[in-house]
Amino acid sequence: MATERYNPREVEPRWQKQWTEDKIFETQNDDPREKYYVLEMFPYPSGRIHMGHVRNYAMGDVVARFKRARGYNVLHPMGWDAFGMPAENAAMKNKIHPKNWTYENIATMRGQLKSMGLSLDWSREFATCDVEYYQHQQALFIDMMEKGLVYRKNSKVNWDPVDMTVLANEQVIDGRGWRSGALVEQRELTQWFFKITDFAQDLLDQLDHLDQWPEKVRLMQRNWIGRSEGLTLRWAVVAETAPTGIDEISVYTTRPDTLFGASFLAISADHPAAKAAAEKDPAIAAFCEECQHAGTSLAALETAEKKGMDTGIRVTHPFDDNWQVPVYIANFVLMDYGTGAIFGCPSGDQRDLDFANKYELPIVPVVLPTGMSEDAFTVTTEAYAGDGTMINSRFLNGLDTETAFQTVADKLSSTLLNGAPQAERKVNFRLRDWGISRQRYWGCPIPVIHCEVCGVVPVPKKDLPVKLPDDVTFDVPGNPLDRHPTWRHVGCPQCGKPARRETDTMDTFVDSSWYYTRFTAPWETQPTDVAAANAWLPVDQYIGGIEHAILHLLYSRFFTRAMRETGHVGLAEPFKGLFTQGMVVHETYSRGEGAQREWIEPAQIRIEEIDGKRRALLLDGGDEVAIGAIEKMSKSKKNVVDPDDIIASYGADTARFFVLSDSPPDRDVIWTEAGVEGAHRFVQRVWRLVSESAEQMMSVVSNPAKEGEALALSRAAHRTLMQVQGDYERLAFNKAVARIYELVNALAQPLTTIAAGKADQAMVEAGKNAVEILLHIIAPMTPHLAEECWRVLGNSGLIAQATWPSYDESLVAENEITLPVQINGKKRADLTIARDAGQSQIEEAVLALDSVKAALDGKAPRKIIVVPQRIVNVVV
RNA sequence: GCGGACGUGGCGAAACUGGUAGACGCAAGAGACUUAAAAUCUCUCGGGCUUGGCUCAUACGGGUUCGAUCCCCGUCGUCCGCACCA
Numbered sequence: 001m002a003t004e005r006y007n008p009r010e011v012e013p014r015w016q017k018q019w020t021e022d023k024i025f026e027t028q029n030d031d032p033r034e035k036y037y038v039l040e041m042f043p044y045p046s047g048r049i050h051m052g053h054v055r056n057y058a059m060g061d062v063v064a065r066f067k068r069a070r071g072y073n074v075l076h077p078m079g080w081d082a083f084g085m086p087a088e089n090a091a092m093k094n095k096i097h098p099k100n101w102t103y104e105n106i107a108t109m110r111g112q113l114k115s116m117g118l119s120l121d122w123s124r125e126f127a128t129c130d131v132e133y134y135q136h137q138q139a140l141f142i143d144m145m146e147k148g149l150v151y152r153k154n155s156k157v158n159w160d161p162v163d164m165t166v167l168a169n170e171q172v173i174d175g176r177g178w179r180s181g182a183l184v185e186q187r188e189l190t191q192w193f194f195k196i197t198d199f200a201q202d203l204l205d206q207l208d209h210l211d212q213w214p215e216k217v218r219l220m221q222r223n224w225i226g227r228s229e230g231l232t233l234r235w236a237v238v239a240e241t242a243p244t245g246i247d248e249i250s251v252y253t254t255r256p257d258t259l260f261g262a263s264f265l266a267i268s269a270d271h272p273a274a275k276a277a278a279e280k281d282p283a284i285a286a287f288c289e290e291c292q293h294a295g296t297s298l299a300a301l302e303t304a305e306k307k308g309m310d311t312g313i314r315v316t317h318p319f320d321d322n323w324q325v326p327v328y329i330a331n332f333v334l335m336d337y338g339t340g341a342i343f344g345c346p347s348g349d350q351r352d353l354d355f356a357n358k359y360e361l362p363i364v365p366v367v368l369p370t371g372m373s374e375d376a377f378t379v380t381t382e383a384y385a386g387d388g389t390m391i392n393s394r395f396l397n398g399l400d401t402e403t404a405f406q407t408v409a410d411k412l413s414s415t416l417l418n419g420a421p422q423a424e425r426k427v428n429f430r431l432r433d434w435g436i437s438r439q440r441y442w443g444c445p446i447p448v449i450h451c452e453v454c455g456v457v458p459v460p461k462k463d464l465p466v467k468l469p470d471d472v473t474f475d476v477p478g479n480p481l482d483r484h485p486t487w488r489h490v491g492c493p494q495c496g497k498p499a500r501r502e503t504d505t506m507d508t509f510v511d512s513s514w515y516y517t518r519f520t521a522p523w524e525t526q527p528t529d530v531a532a533a534n535a536w537l538p539v540d541q542y543i544g545g546i547e548h549a550i551l552h553l554l555y556s557r558f559f560t561r562a563m564r565e566t567g568h569v570g571l572a573e574p575f576k577g578l579f580t581q582g583m584v585v586h587e588t589y590s591r592g593e594g595a596q597r598e599w600i601e602p603a604q605i606r607i608e609e610i611d612g613k614r615r616a617l618l619l620d621g622g623d624e625v626a627i628g629a630i631e632k633m634s635k636s637k638k639n640v641v642d643p644d645d646i647i648a649s650y651g652a653d654t655a656r657f658f659v660l661s662d663s664p665p666d667r668d669v670i671w672t673e674a675g676v677e678g679a680h681r682f683v684q685r686v687w688r689l690v691s692e693s694a695e696q697m698m699s700v701v702s703n704p705a706k707e708g709e710a711l712a713l714s715r716a717a718h719r720t721l722m723q724v725q726g727d728y729e730r731l732a733f734n735k736a737v738a739r740i741y742e743l744v745n746a747l748a749q750p751l752t753t754i755a756a757g758k759a760d761q762a763m764v765e766a767g768k769n770a771v772e773i774l775l776h777i778i779a780p781m782t783p784h785l786a787e788e789c790w791r792v793l794g795n796s797g798l799i800a801q802a803t804w805p806s807y808d809e810s811l812v813a814e815n816e817i818t819l820p821v822q823i824n825g826k827k828r829a830d831l832t833i834a835r836d837a838g839q840s841q842i843e844e845a846v847l848a849l850d851s852v853k854a855a856l857d858g859k860a861p862r863k864i865i866v867v868p869q870r871i872v873n874v875v876v
Numbered sequence: 877g878c879g880g881a882c883g884u885g886g887c888g889a890a891a892c893u894g895g896u897a898g899a900c901g902c903a904a905g906a907g908a909c910u911u912a913a914a915a916u917c918u919c920u921c922g923g924g925c926u927u928g929g930c931u932c933a934u935a936c937g938g939g940u941u942c943g944a945u946c947c948c949c950g951u952c953g954u955c956c957g958c959a960c961c962a
Contacts, residue, residue, distance in 0.1 A: 005915090219880065220957055228961075253962065266962085306960080332960040342962040350877080351960065430961055549957080609904080662888050662901065670888065674902055681915095682901090688916090726892095738890070738900035745900090748917095820896040825943040827896050865942055871895045875942050 006687035008651020012784040016117055024801055025119045027075045029521065029532050036072035037536050038063045039516055041544030041552070042079045045105035045127070046086060049112045051584035051633055051671060052545070054643050055659040058781070059581060059733065060543050061118045062660065065780035066728045068119070069804040075536055077519040078113065078120045080106050080127035083134075084508045087442045089179070091474040098442040099470065102129055112644060116652045117783050119800065124522045128511035129442070133518065135465030136527035137510065138447040142458045143566035145448075149195045152456065155435060159187040164478035165439045186292055191437040192446055192504065196558045200225055200429040202572070203557055212577035214666070217549045224550050226430025230254035231409055232339060233423045235265060235315035238324060242313065243276035248418060249315055249327065252338030252428060256412075257404035260393035261345035261366035263356055265315055266308060266330035268340040274329045277311040284309060284329065291331045306355050307331045318412055318422055319394070330355065338428055347379040357381070366393050367401055434555065436507040441472055441480045443505030451492035451499035460493050466501070479503055512552055513559035516542075516574060528568045537569065538576040541731075546580040553578070579731055582668040584659065586639040588628035589616050599638040600625055603645070607673070630670055641671055653782035654680040660781055661737040682741070683785055686778065689748060690771055690789040693755040696764055698794040702772050703765035704808055710766035716746040717770035718811040724777045725804070733781070743774060768793070776805050821846055822873040823855045831872065839866050846872050 019025060040060035043053055064076035080102075087098035094101075106127055113120070126133050144150045158167040162180035166189065177184055196203075204225045207218045234250045249265060267274050269291035278285035287309040308328040317323035325343070332351065333342055346356035347365040356363050365379045367388045374391055390396040396404045412423035437446070445466040447459040459466055469487045472480035481487060481503040492499035514527075520536040521529035537560075544552075553575070560574040589600040605616045605625065616627050633640045646655045658679035663669040704714035720743040727736035747770055753759045754767045771793065779786035779799050790799040814835055819842070821829040829851045833842060843864050846852055855876055863875040 216880070216957085223879065223958060226958090226961065230962080251962080255962080330960090332962095334961065337961045339962095344962085349962075351962085428961080430958095546956085614903090664889080667888095672888090672902075675888080678902060684915090723892095734889075735900090741900050752917095818896095822895080822943070825895095825941095830896085863942065865895095867895060867943095871943085873895080873942050 006684055006691075006785070006788070008653060008683075008784065009648070011788050012115070012117060012652055015784045015787045016114065018787075018798070019117075019119070019800060020122075022798070023123075024798065025076065025121050026123050027073065027121045029535070031073040033071060033073040035075065035536055036067040036541075037075045037520075037539045038067065038541045039075075039077065039519070039539045039543070041542070041548060042081050042512070042515060043109065044081045044084060044086075045102055045109055047105050047108065049109050049643055051641060051643060051659070053113075054116065054655055055584055055665075055669065056543060056545070056581055057113065057116060057118055058656040058659050059579070059665055059731065060541075061116075061120075061656070061783075062728065062733060062780040063541050063543075063731070064119050065783060065800065066804075068800075069776070069779070069802065071803065075519070076118075076120055077124040077522075078118075078122065079125055079515055079519065080109075080129075081508065081512050081515070082106065082127040082129040083443045083505075083511055085440065085442070088440060088474065091442075095474075097470070097472075099129070102127070102442075115647050116643075116656065119783070124519050126515075126518065126522055128444075128508075128515065131465050131467055133515075134444040134511070136518070137444050137506070137514070138459070138464050138466060139461055140514070140527050140563065140566065140568065141447055141506070142461060142464075143568070144194070144562050145458055147562075147565050149198065149562050149565065151193055151195065151433075152190055153193060154188050155191045155193075156186050157189050157191065157435075159185045159189075161185055162477060166437070189437075191435050192506075193433040193435050194558065194562070196434045196555075197429060197431055199558055199561050200227070200431050201427075202561065203431075203554065206557075206573060210573065210575075210578070213575075214578065214580055217546070217553065217578060217580060220549045221554055224431065224554065228254050228428050228430075230426055230428060231256045231412070231423050232426045233259075233318065233343070233412065234417050234420075235318065235325070235343075236417055237273075237327075238314040238316060243273065243280060243311075246273045246276050246313070249273055249313075249341050250339045251341045251343050252426065253343060255345065255348060255405070256408040256423070257390065257393075257396065257401045258345040258348045258366050259318065259343070259408055260396065261347050261364045262317065262325055262343045263346055263361040263363070264344045264359075265325055265327040266333050266342050266344055266355070267311075267327060268333040268335040269329055269331065270335035271329075271333075271340045273313065273327065273341075274311065277313060277329075281312070284311060287329060291329070306351060306358065308355060308359060310359075318415070318417075326361075328355075328359070336432065337430070346383065348383055348385055350383045350385070353379065353381070353383040364392050366391060434507075434509075434558070436510055437504040438507055439479045439482075439503075440505050441468070441474075443508060444511060445481075446502045446504050446506055448502045449490055449492060449499050450502065451495060451497060453497055454492055454494040454499075457492060457494050457499070463493065481505070509551060509555050510559075513555045514563065516556070517560070517563065517569060526568075528563070530568065530570065533568070534570045537571055538574055541577040541579065542575040543579045543581060545583070549580065579666070581665050582663065583632045584671050585630050585668045586633050586641065586671045587616075587630050588637045588639045589625050590628055591623070591625045599636070601638045602641060602673070632668075633671070646676065650676060650680045651683070651784070653785045654683050657682065657737070657782050660733040662734060664734050665731055682744070683782060685748075686744060686774070686782075686785060687789065689744070689751045689755075690775075691792050693751045693767065693771070694789075694792040694794070696754050696757060696759075697768040697771065700761070700764050700768055702769040703762075704769045704811060705762050705766035706810070708762055709760075710750070710763045713746065713750050713763075713770050714766045714808075715811050716743055717773045718807040721773045721777060721805060721807040722812050725807075728780065736777070737781075740774070740778060743770075743777075747771070747774065773805055775799060776802065817869060820871050821849060821852065822871060823852065824876055825873060828852070828855070835869075842866050842872060846874060 038060055040056050064074050068074045082102050087102050090096055090101045091098045160167050160177035160180055160182055162182040163177060167177055204227055207221055230253050232250055232252050234248045237247050269288040274288055278288050308330040311327050311329055313327040314324040315327055317325055344352035346353040346363040348367055363379055365377060368374055368377055368391045369384055369388045387401045390399045390404045409425055413421050415422040447466045449457045449459060451457055469484055488501045488503055490499055490501050516539055517528055517533050521532040556574050561572050563569045564572055589605050590597050592598050604619055606619055608615050608617055616625050631637055658676050659669060705711045720739050723739050724736045750767050754764055775786045775789050786799050816832055817835050819831045820827050821831050829849050831845055833845055852874055861874050861876055865873040
């Protein structure tokens with residue numbers, strides 16, 4: 001009867017081997033059962049998995065195993081988001097080829113994931129840097145080109161003159177390249193763009209129907225798309241002030257109602273009128289230059305002074321030919337939003353007001369806040385941007401802002417200027433088209449050829465893939481594809497003359513925008529097997545970090561739409577359910593101050609409590625170090641715990657169980673050594689209780705008790721089964737864990753009695769039934785432990801393939817309930833009564849209680865409130 | 877600046893979204909077993925008091941309600957997203 005301690009180092013690999021040999025997680029597309037697609041955001045192969053991965057994949061695995069037990073045909077695949085800059089950085093630093101670096105990392109991380117015992121279908125695995133994958137991405141690109149969803153245009157980019165590359169905005173820190181530290185220049189380059197703005201309205205509208213997404217994410221996307229309704233309004237330039245070729249300036253406004261409050265126009269330094277004015281006036285040219293070199297960093301934007309310069313240009317007010325308005329170049333006007341020009345109404349916009357005060361422009365209040373008198377209302381330093389009644393606005397006076405908006409829009413839409421309507425209603429989006437050109441080697445080559453005669457020619461599909469050449473060097477900065485001796489030279493597919501390949505590669509976000517579709521038929525010779533994609537998609541449950549709330553998820557939503565337009569899938573929304581998990585965080589330890597500060601790894605520390613205060617001491621030498629803030633695990637703060645170490649010392653089940661317990665899954669979880677030990681104690685306890693009693697239970701039938709001593713045990717098991725089932729459906733893993741602890745606590749006594757051979761037949765049968773339920777509900781979280789316990793109970797099959805048990809209704813429902821009894825809203829007593837007792841029966845019983853009698857003191861109660869199955873409140 | 881979320885014991889958190897506040901875990905304390913330690917088991921564990929009971933307590937101040945951690949108004953604090961978007 002005495003059993004050994006549970007040894008995960010021996011047990012876990014054994015079951016992993018069995019699962020692999022039996023191929024039980026390999027999913028068939030022709031399986032007739034109802035489908036369920038669960039997916040965790042695939043990892044970037046940076047080198048080793050971290051605790052964030054463990055948490056992410058543990059959650060997905062619980063869902064996959066649970067749904068499988070519930071009878072679904074579950075698709076749970078894994079792959080690698082394998083293109084990107086770190087591989088090239090490693091190449092430059094360590095003289096290793098990006099391809100080797102990447103595939104070596106994948107091999108390492110695959111092994112690590114396998115040691116977690118995840119129920120993944122490894123037969124569908126791929127990496128985005130596999131030619132077999134990116135060739136299809138190139139085909140998609142060509143199809144999208146044909147549908148007009150791809151185009152080229154000149155665009156301003158952040159250019160790092162040292163690394164000789166374009167940088168993303170996130171890679172520019174305080175105006176300098178994040179790697180080189182060089183001052184970043186603004187350069188105009190011809191870049192490839194995806195027309196995501198074609199779908200702006202639909203991407204916005206469909207957010208309302210994504211009801212299994214976190215509200216937070218939907219809101220972030222809504223803001224990012226940034227829809228606004230307004231007017232483009234053309235202002236005639238006063239002829240004698242006009243630069244060459246400029247006879248009107250078009251502005252975008254969401255507040256045409258405030259048109260009579262206009263005191264200036266402001267245009268971007270990149271606006272054609274500004275450029276024209278600059279040609280004539282060196283001072284203006286100098287100002288434009290200054291605007292263009294202004295820092296793009298957050299700090300620079302925050303503190304940047306609003307600056308402007310009068311161009312000398314004057315425009316005529318749309319409603320008054322005798323009213324001239326000055327045109328300024330302003331450093332805060334963006335060329336790529338609206339028309340690159342605005343009209344300023346100082347009384348209604350704080351920024352316009354600051355500008356007007358600085359350059360002594362008129363401030364005319366035009367909107368009177370409701371409930372204020374016109375005499376008392378002035379605008380000096382604080383603008384009023386709200387709604388109200390129009391004043392100082394001629395024919396608009398007395399109208400509300402909304403009516404005034406429509407009046408102005410109607411009038412100017414039917415007024416002609418230079419032969420066209422002076423204004424047009426216009427919906428604008430903040431969302432910009434997606435620039436995908438990257439001047440990098442380690443990415444998917446953009447499959448086009450530049451021919452001097454034919455222009456831009458897509459690579460014919462029969463010539464795909466455009467493979468990355470292997471023989472590249474990284475000893476000098478810049479894009480190795482650009483300086484490759486032969487790769488870029490190619491014959492034009494149309495005219496046959498010498499031409500050159502596009503050397504830009506695609507943004508890695510393109511790779512991750514459709515991988516979930518590829519998983520549905522990774523063997524297919526086309527990008528997708530449409531039938532398979534339509535059958536599996538949408539992903540029922542997608543799980544990943546909140547950091548992808550906007551870009552990855554929005555790009556994927558766009559891509560599915562683009563793939564629908566090109567006939568590769570039949571739906572628009574790829575992810576039905578989305579869950580954003582919290583991070584794994586850890587205390588930080590350090591010694592020293594300021595620049596001398598040295599961060600210390602948790603593995604080198606032991607925690608002791610001295611005089612009631614937690615202290616961190618170095619293992620080596622025992623010096624005390626400072627305990628710092630709890631932060632996201634990061635290499636720089638050294639507060640990382642390596643999953644390999646945890647799995648080696650405690651096993652995968654303990655690691656999985658711990659990251660799922662304690663914190664709600666969408667919140668951060670604090671990694672502590674004590675917490676892990678707690679999880680490990682649980683694993684050991686379950687093993688001990690089950691293995692010690694298994695021999696007694698092995699030969700009996702599993703049977704819940706309906707009466708007698710064992711009833712409580714059966715009730716606890718079946719109630720827990722019902723609750724945990726609900727918790728898993730809602731991804732409330734922490735609650736499931738709490739209830740499982742409760743059940744194990746309830747099982748401890750009976751199982752000990754059974755193990756000692758002192759229990760009667762009914763108890764042993766009920767015990768076996770309860771243990772089986774326990775194993776089923778822990779199996780998704782701690783699959784190896786469940787499998788091992790399942791075996792010692794005498795089962796020959798795998799619990800990973802067993803069907804989820806159903807709970808017995810009669811054991812879940814209580815015949816008698818205990819109602820709390822309140823007097824004036826404060827709990828004073830309990831009342832145990834039949835579950836189906838009627839209102840009057842309950843009232844009678846309540847009035848008979850001693851404490852109620854005492855409180856009433858012979859008087860009748862004012863009111864008795866009975867909430868069925870909940871509570872009774874007596875109002876005295 | 878705009879938008880959003882959150883605030884409950886020493887700590888992570890529960891409370892079926894208006895019905896017994898603190899389940900479960902961690903930490904701590906006491907005890908049992910042991911030559912000893914580990915492991916295991918039992919008990920205590922928000923504050924106060926006149927302690928078999930009463931009372932206060934869910935950031936703070938109000939309100940609605942028979943009843944508020946939950947709804948409403950205000951204040952403070954923390955975190956997140958966007959950020960010159962016209």
